[in-house]
Amino acid sequence: MTRESTTAKIGNTAYHGRRGRRGTGSVILADVAKLAGVAAITASRALNSPDRVSPDTLKRVRAAVARSGYVPNLMAGGLASSKSRLVAALVPTISGPVFLETIQALTEALEDSGYQLMLGQSGYIESREDALLDAIIGRRPDGIVLTGIMHSAAGRRRLLASGIPVVETWDLTPTPIDMLVGFSHERAGAAVAEFLHACGRRKLAIVTGDDHRAGLRRKGFVEAAARLGSRGARNREMPTCFTPAPTTLGSGRIGLATLLRQHPDLDAVFCSSDALALGVIIEAHARRIAVGKRLAVVGFGDLGFARDTHPALTTVRIDGTAIGQLAARLIVTRAAGGAVAQRIIDIGFSIVERASA
Amino acid sequence: MTRESTTAKIGNTAYHGRRGRRGTGSVILADVAKLAGVAAITASRALNSPDRVSPDTLKRVRAAVARSGYVPNLMAGGLASSKSRLVAALVPTISGPVFLETIQALTEALEDSGYQLMLGQSGYIESREDALLDAIIGRRPDGIVLTGIMHSAAGRRRLLASGIPVVETWDLTPTPIDMLVGFSHERAGAAVAEFLHACGRRKLAIVTGDDHRAGLRRKGFVEAAARLGSRGARNREMPTCFTPAPTTLGSGRIGLATLLRQHPDLDAVFCSSDALALGVIIEAHARRIAVGKRLAVVGFGDLGFARDTHPALTTVRIDGTAIGQLAARLIVTRAAGGAVAQRIIDIGFSIVERASA
DNA sequence: ACTCGCAATGGTAGCGCTACCATCCGCGCT
DNA sequence: AGCGCGGATGGTAGCGCTACCATTGCGAGT
Numbered sequence: 001m002t003r004e005s006t007t008a009k010i011g012n013t014a015y016h017g018r019r020g021r022r023g024t025g026s027v028i029l030a031d032v033a034k035l036a037g038v039a040a041i042t043a044s045r046a047l048n049s050p051d052r053v054s055p056d057t058l059k060r061v062r063a064a065v066a067r068s069g070y071v072p073n074l075m076a077g078g079l080a081s082s083k084s085r086l087v088a089a090l091v092p093t094i095s096g097p098v099f100l101e102t103i104q105a106l107t108e109a110l111e112d113s114g115y116q117l118m119l120g121q122s123g124y125i126e127s128r129e130d131a132l133l134d135a136i137i138g139r140r141p142d143g144i145v146l147t148g149i150m151h152s153a154a155g156r157r158r159l160l161a162s163g164i165p166v167v168e169t170w171d172l173t174p175t176p177i178d179m180l181v182g183f184s185h186e187r188a189g190a191a192v193a194e195f196l197h198a199c200g201r202r203k204l205a206i207v208t209g210d211d212h213r214a215g216l217r218r219k220g221f222v223e224a225a226a227r228l229g230s231r232g233a234r235n236r237e238m239p240t241c242f243t244p245a246p247t248t249l250g251s252g253r254i255g256l257a258t259l260l261r262q263h264p265d266l267d268a269v270f271c272s273s274d275a276l277a278l279g280v281i282i283e284a285h286a287r288r289i290a291v292g293k294r295l296a297v298v299g300f301g302d303l304g305f306a307r308d309t310h311p312a313l314t315t316v317r318i319d320g321t322a323i324g325q326l327a328a329r330l331i332v333t334r335a336a337g338g339a340v341a342q343r344i345i346d347i348g349f350s351i352v353e354r355a356s357a
Numbered sequence: 358m359t360r361e362s363t364t365a366k367i368g369n370t371a372y373h374g375r376r377g378r379r380g381t382g383s384v385i386l387a388d389v390a391k392l393a394g395v396a397a398i399t400a401s402r403a404l405n406s407p408d409r410v411s412p413d414t415l416k417r418v419r420a421a422v423a424r425s426g427y428v429p430n431l432m433a434g435g436l437a438s439s440k441s442r443l444v445a446a447l448v449p450t451i452s453g454p455v456f457l458e459t460i461q462a463l464t465e466a467l468e469d470s471g472y473q474l475m476l477g478q479s480g481y482i483e484s485r486e487d488a489l490l491d492a493i494i495g496r497r498p499d500g501i502v503l504t505g506i507m508h509s510a511a512g513r514r515r516l517l518a519s520g521i522p523v524v525e526t527w528d529l530t531p532t533p534i535d536m537l538v539g540f541s542h543e544r545a546g547a548a549v550a551e552f553l554h555a556c557g558r559r560k561l562a563i564v565t566g567d568d569h570r571a572g573l574r575r576k577g578f579v580e581a582a583a584r585l586g587s588r589g590a591r592n593r594e595m596p597t598c599f600t601p602a603p604t605t606l607g608s609g610r611i612g613l614a615t616l617l618r619q620h621p622d623l624d625a626v627f628c629s630s631d632a633l634a635l636g637v638i639i640e641a642h643a644r645r646i647a648v649g650k651r652l653a654v655v656g657f658g659d660l661g662f663a664r665d666t667h668p669a670l671t672t673v674r675i676d677g678t679a680i681g682q683l684a685a686r687l688i689v690t691r692a693a694g695g696a697v698a699q700r701i702i703d704i705g706f707s708i709v710e711r712a713s714a
Numbered sequence: 715a716c717t718c719g720c721a722a723t724g725g726t727a728g729c730g731c732t733a734c735c736a737t738c739c740g741c742g743c744t
Numbered sequence: 745a746g747c748g749c750g751g752a753t754g755g756t757a758g759c760g761c762t763a764c765c766a767t768t769g770c771g772a773g774t
Binding site for chain 2: 729730731732733
């Protein structure tokens with residue numbers, strides 16, 4: 001029994017109503033083809049590679065689509081072509097505006113290339129990360145973007161085994177799973193120490209979150225400070241205040257208060273996020289400490305508000321948008337069968353010098 | 358020719374190498390079934406409804422899955438069952454932390470129920486919204502969550518026609534497409550005006566973004582102020598400063614400066630976001646205006662930093678997490694074939710009274 | 715005139731999975 | 745003994761689409 005033997009009704013309800021199976025009852029490609037007076041495969045070509053059909057056919061198929069309100073079933077198409085036009089992004093959490101810019105740029109760049117973003121939040125629980133990985137790999141995305149994720153060894157193996165292009169971002173590990181767009185947190189930390197040193201600051205301190213990447217920045221900062229001979233840093237005795245994730249304005253206030261109790265004479269604070277830095281500035285205000293003069297404050301991230309604090313915040317700028325766009329380009333290239341010239345891209349960073357340091 | 362007639366190799370590479378089609382070459386259900394010594398359909402049941410197979414079979418199938426590294430192809434499963442286990446969320450943009458909490462909660466709640474979130478950003482371009490809608494509907498998600506989207510009439514129609522459950526959020530329109538979780542922006546604005554009036558404030562002003570929902574809050578605020586007889590508000594002459602999207606700390610600073618130029622005696626400012634409010638506070642600081650005393654400031658959103666500003670920010674709290682969770686529950690219920698008791702849920706709001714007003 | 719090539723179209727056979735029905739087996743009942 | 749019944753399992757036939765190959769028709773090349 002063929003579809004043609006049923007009524008001419010658009011949609012496959014009639015067919016399934018007669019005998020047998022499920023079906024969504026919506027308009028399918030065969031309906032469009034019949035309306036346009038062509039075979040299904042020709043209708044498919046008209047939609048997916050318009051230059052492979054005659055102009056006349058193309059017009060008729062397009063008209064049929066418009067008339068019937070047909071929306072291609074991408075699950076079926078994906079199954080048949082093993083191309084899902086989906087890209088998955090895995091982040092620890094989207095709150096915490098650090099990765100937002102990257103996700104935003106990624107989504108936009110992908111949409112421009114006809115891809116859709118699937119978002120996964122691993123939280124910080126490893127078992128969840130594994131379950132999530134299954135859910136993601138199960139959809140056979142054309143690419144996976146890992147942002148700020150510390151993946152388990154098991155996770156790495158499954159990703160590798162899946163054969164799906166992977167882009168890691170926001171970090172620069174020597175041994176990426178596949179591709180990578182990031183920068184060196186350690187060098188960023190070192191650069192801040194050198195900058196503060198050049199400003200004449202010698203009594204440095206840190207307010208930092210305790211995630212892995214912040215740790216790397218701290219390491220670079222402390223080592224550079226030691227190398228340059230700043231106070232206390234020689235023996236890794238950098239005054240440090242750790243704050244729990246996520247880093248907030250409130251933690252920054254507490255952080256400065258805590259540091260001042262032990263080291264009332266400190267003259268510079270490097271914060272692992274702009275939110276912390278804003279908190280430090282506000283706490284300094286409350287204590288009538290002149291930020292930028294008696295106390296230098298440096299943030300990290302160059303979030304939108306950094307230019308508008310009082311005084312404006314000196315901070316490390318990471319081009320999150322570029323990271324997202326590059327990640328998208330890498331994946332799109334790979335999905336199109338192309339080879340990428342450079343599997344590891346160092347996007348660098350810059351110190352935006354404003355009034356706070 | 359059946360799969361069984363080929364070698365016992367795991368994965369369908371051998372089969373497809375021999376003659377014919379594409380195929381991903383990865384482990385498929387039939388491989389698992391063969392390993393476990395059962396039929397494919399039994400393996401499927403073992404994975405999807407474990408209580409419908411014998412404990413022994415279940416164990417053997419699970420072992421086979423573990424041994425082969427099988428990951429179900431959810432596109433194929435979705436096609437066969439017309440259940441995608443995907444939910445799409447449409448937001449104008451994810452930067453701008455307002456909807457973050459909702460998206461976060463939504464993702465988590467869905468993951469707990471075995472659903473995956475697909476994220477779409479419409480930007481503010483209507484043509485893009487339409488293209489996006491096709492990409493989304495094409496994947497046949499089990500639900501669509503609209504957050505802060507003003508959808509075109511055409512968009513409404515397609516959503517309706519698709520038959521997919523839709524939840525609109527963050528607003529309370531009288532005629533939702535399907536389901537709705539939100540609150541009345543107008544009433545929120547009115548409540549702030551009443552609150553400020555009760556605090557003895559009479560010379561009110563507004564700093565606001567110019568999106569639709571902020572407009573509704575402004576309307577409620579202005580009308581309530583007029584009703585209560587605050588200065589100028591009788592004739593809708595509320596001093597107002599509009600700022601371009603997105604609302605930022607910087608816009609808030611400019612906003613207050615602008616208002617003060619025209620109305621140096623104002624004693625209260627209602628801001629359409631906490632970011633604006635923070636900017637207003639910072640500008641007031643810079644001008645040595647005592648916030649909470651000479652000038653009352655009220656924000657909107659109760660973002661994380663609101664409790665930590667100096668002085669702490671009085672603001673309107675919306676439970677974005679609850680919105681996300683409720684939206685998830687509505688969709689999961691519907692997808693499971695259940696009927697929802699209440700198609701329109703008013704989540705309300707509350708004014709968090711702190712030191713700034 | 716006859717091949718050759720190419721553009722346009724169509725038929726067929728799956729992609730990997732699950733809904734639907736059929737079968738089988740063992741159990742308690744009449 | 746024969747019956748029905750429910751639990752476990754299997755076979756088959758698609759879900760809606762596209763890869764692969766075949767076919768057709770027509771103009772150019774020899």
